[in-house]
Amino acid sequence: MTNNTVVSCRDLRKHYPDVKAVDGIDLDVQAGECFGLLGPNGAGKTTTIEILEGLNVPDGGEVRILGLNWRDNERELRERIGVSLQETQLAEKLTVYETLRLFRSFYRNGPDPDDLLQRLSLDEKRNARVGKLSGGQKQRLAVACALVGEPDILFLDEPTTGLDPQSRLQLWEVVAGYRARGGTVLLTTHYMEEAERLCDRVAIIDHGKRIALGTPRELIAKLEATNIIEFESVPALDESAFQSIEGFHGALRRGTRWQLRVDSLAVAVPQLLSAIETREARLETLTTHAATLEDLFVALTGRELRDV
Amino acid sequence: MSEPQKRPTHPPLVELTIVRLKEFLREPDAVFWVFVFPLLLTVALGFAFREKAPDRIPVGIVDGPHAKQQLDALKKSPALGPRIYSEREGREELRRGRISLLVAANPSPVYSFDATRPEARTAKVEVDDALQTAAGRRDVFRAKETQVTEQGARYIDFLVPGLIGMNLMGTGMWSIGYTVVNARLRKLLKRMLATPMRKTHFFAAQFFSRLVFLVLEVALVTLFAWLVFDVSIRGSALAFMTTCLLGGAAFGGLGLLLASRAKTLEAISGLMNVVMMPMWVCSGVFFTYERFPDAVKPVIRALPLTALNDALRAVMNDGYGLMQIGPQLLYLAVWTIVTAAIALKIFRWS
Numbered sequence: 254m255t256n257n258t259v260v261s262c263r264d265l266r267k268h269y270p271d272v273k274a275v276d277g278i279d280l281d282v283q284a285g286e287c288f289g290l291l292g293p294n295g296a297g298k299t300t301t302i303e304i305l306e307g308l309n310v311p312d313g314g315e316v317r318i319l320g321l322n323w324r325d326n327e328r329e330l331r332e333r334i335g336v337s338l339q340e341t342q343l344a345e346k347l348t349v350y351e352t353l354r355l356f357r358s359f360y361r362n363g364p365d366p367d368d369l370l371q372r373l374s375l376d377e378k379r380n381a382r383v384g385k386l387s388g389g390q391k392q393r394l395a396v397a398c399a400l401v402g403e404p405d406i407l408f409l410d411e412p413t414t415g416l417d418p419q420s421r422l423q424l425w426e427v428v429a430g431y432r433a434r435g436g437t438v439l440l441t442t443h444y445m446e447e448a449e450r451l452c453d454r455v456a457i458i459d460h461g462k463r464i465a466l467g468t469p470r471e472l473i474a475k476l477e478a479t480n481i482i483e484f485e486s487v488p489a490l491d492e493s494a495f496q497s498i499e500g501f502h503g504a505l506r507r508g509t510r511w512q513l514r515v516d517s518l519a520v521a522v523p524q525l526l527s528a529i530e531t532r533e534a535r536l537e538t539l540t541t542h543a544a545t546l547e548d549l550f551v552a553l554t555g556r557e558l559r560d561v
Numbered sequence: 562m563s564e565p566q567k568r569p570t571h572p573p574l575v576e577l578t579i580v581r582l583k584e585f586l587r588e589p590d591a592v593f594w595v596f597v598f599p600l601l602l603t604v605a606l607g608f609a610f611r612e613k614a615p616d617r618i619p620v621g622i623v624d625g626p627h628a629k630q631q632l633d634a635l636k637k638s639p640a641l642g643p644r645i646y647s648e649r650e651g652r653e654e655l656r657r658g659r660i661s662l663l664v665a666a667n668p669s670p671v672y673s674f675d676a677t678r679p680e681a682r683t684a685k686v687e688v689d690d691a692l693q694t695a696a697g698r699r700d701v702f703r704a705k706e707t708q709v710t711e712q713g714a715r716y717i718d719f720l721v722p723g724l725i726g727m728n729l730m731g732t733g734m735w736s737i738g739y740t741v742v743n744a745r746l747r748k749l750l751k752r753m754l755a756t757p758m759r760k761t762h763f764f765a766a767q768f769f770s771r772l773v774f775l776v777l778e779v780a781l782v783t784l785f786a787w788l789v790f791d792v793s794i795r796g797s798a799l800a801f802m803t804t805c806l807l808g809g810a811a812f813g814g815l816g817l818l819l820a821s822r823a824k825t826l827e828a829i830s831g832l833m834n835v836v837m838m839p840m841w842v843c844s845g846v847f848f849t850y851e852r853f854p855d856a857v858k859p860v861i862r863a864l865p866l867t868a869l870n871d872a873l874r875a876v877m878n879d880g881y882g883l884m885q886i887g888p889q890l891l892y893l894a895v896w897t898i899v900t901a902a903i904a905l906k907i908f909r910w911s
């Protein structure tokens with residue numbers, strides 16, 4: 254933990270009767286960075302972020318936000334952080350402007366609601382009822398409500414879940430705009446792409462534990478492989494068939510499909526094809542892609558993000 | 562991240578209250594139940610039970626040589642509605658209770674009637690009087706009559722305060738209970754908790770917005786009842802307003818208490834009905850609770866709706882002032898404080 258650390262937690266724990274939602278998580282978020290909690294649904298991301306937001310009380314561990322703790326400094330912290338919860342439904346009968354104006358009234362400082370609407374491209378919807386907005390517009394309004402107190406830290410829980418690609422892009426721009434003004438962001442997501450695009454650093458969470466931490470690039474490098482080959486053959490091959498491939502780092506079987514982690518596609522693909530041929534198997538499908546955080550998650554847990 | 566600046570909005574309590582008022586007015590259903598429905602109920606019940614001129618008592622005359630003459634004599638009485646029947650028909654009608662008395666001429670009149678029925682006894686006096694007069698009887702003196710319909714003693718006078726009370730109960734509990742549970746359901750409460758908003762402001766805004774509508778809805782029903790049914794407030798306006806406000810506060814507190822933990826709209830609806838049902842029945846909205854056994858009356862009187870109805874009737878019909886409705890106001894104040902205190906203690910924001 255350095256002087257620059259704005260969010261930190263040590264050995265965070267939250268146990269429910271049937272599940273250890275958070276099971277000893279350590280995090281440090283630096284001022285000005287965008288930090289992502291990445292993991293499948295039910296991994297403990299929301300419980301973790303809600304504890305950091307002071308909306309949930311941990312069973313154990315320590316939390317410091319901007320050097321303060323929730324027990325003694327709640328009002329001060331509420332003024333200085335902005336929060337967008339997962340799936341909050343704002344009042345449908347109010348207009349966009351009325352909603353933002355209400356939230357603005359809660360804070361000492363912050364932008365004029367109209368300026369903020371313009372910044373988030375919601376000015377055209379100023380007088381529209383919240384109930385009539387599209388999913389993307391609702392989500393931008395939710396983020397606007399989080400920004401209306403001019404926070405030092407912005408907490409976003411699954412900000413783009415369920416949004417179409419264009420709305421997601423617009424929301425990313427909003428986050429980028431906030432960071433350009435010097436803000437710190439802590440977000441949760443189960444989209445690898447979002448984590449790779451937005452976050453300076455990512456913690457991968459699974460079963461309430463932090464199973465990896467680093468920049469997206471560092472994490473992908475941990476795979477010790479830059480590329481992924483996925484293929485199916487009839488009959489399916491045995492894992493021993495891959496051992497001779499140069500730059501092979503590991504394989505994972507998913508039904509009839511194999512997923513191989515390799516260094517170079519140019520080297521590995523021909524060798525794989527010949528291995529298939531020598532075993533007199535027939536190749537059904539073959540795809541390749543550059544390794545992503547998703548592949549890291551699969552390599553770490555043996556599960557795909559969307560399965561869980 | 563910036564210097565303190567002038568707020569571009571009203572203070573949070575004002576903003577919260579305004580927002581609540583707007584939300585309400587944009588909910589057509591709510592507007593109907595709070596403002597239109599009580600008026601419809603007042604109209605329907607007011608007309609159904611309105612005071613009519615006393616009915617003429619139906620009496621029968623057995624057809625015969627003197628029947629026509631007797632008919633003319635009885636028609637002179639304002640209290641009687643005579644008709645000529647055949648002997649058999651007349652007996653039949655009397656047996657069924659459609660006429661209260663049957664006159665036969667034999668040649669002097671014979672009255673058949675059921676002496677256990679007050680109306681029949683009245684009919685006998687009236688019929689005898691009319692026939693005697695027609696036969697030439699002279700009254701020794703003639704008394705003057707004054708008709709009395711005391712304002713405040715009609716059924717509509719009883720009904721209107723009851724309706725105001727019932728309305729304050731329904732709208733007070735629903736508007737607060739429903740709003741709070743709905744906001745919890747939509748995670749809006751939790752979202753508010755994540756702001757520097759003061760919790761007391763949230764609750765106060767619920768009460769203040771409720772207050773605005775309370776004044777409107779009471780004024781509407783009262784004005785309507787005054788214009789259409791000539792129901793007026795005979796006691797002090799201050800006592801009337803105090804009663805309404807305390808009643809509104811008591812039901813607001815009760816609504817908040819029921820909503821303090823409920824997580825679904827079904828749960829809050831069920832709770833509301835369980836709590837309101839006994840009061841609809843026992844608290845003297847449509848009929849007096851005086852007929853309940855004496856043993857339960859103290860309990861009934863302590864119910865918030867009973868206390869409210871009793872106080873409203875005392876002020877509107879009996880012309881009482883603040884001092885005389887002290888016990889009822891005390892009940893309402895206790896209800897308000899106790900329910901609100903428990904509600905705030907056990908309230909869940911998520």
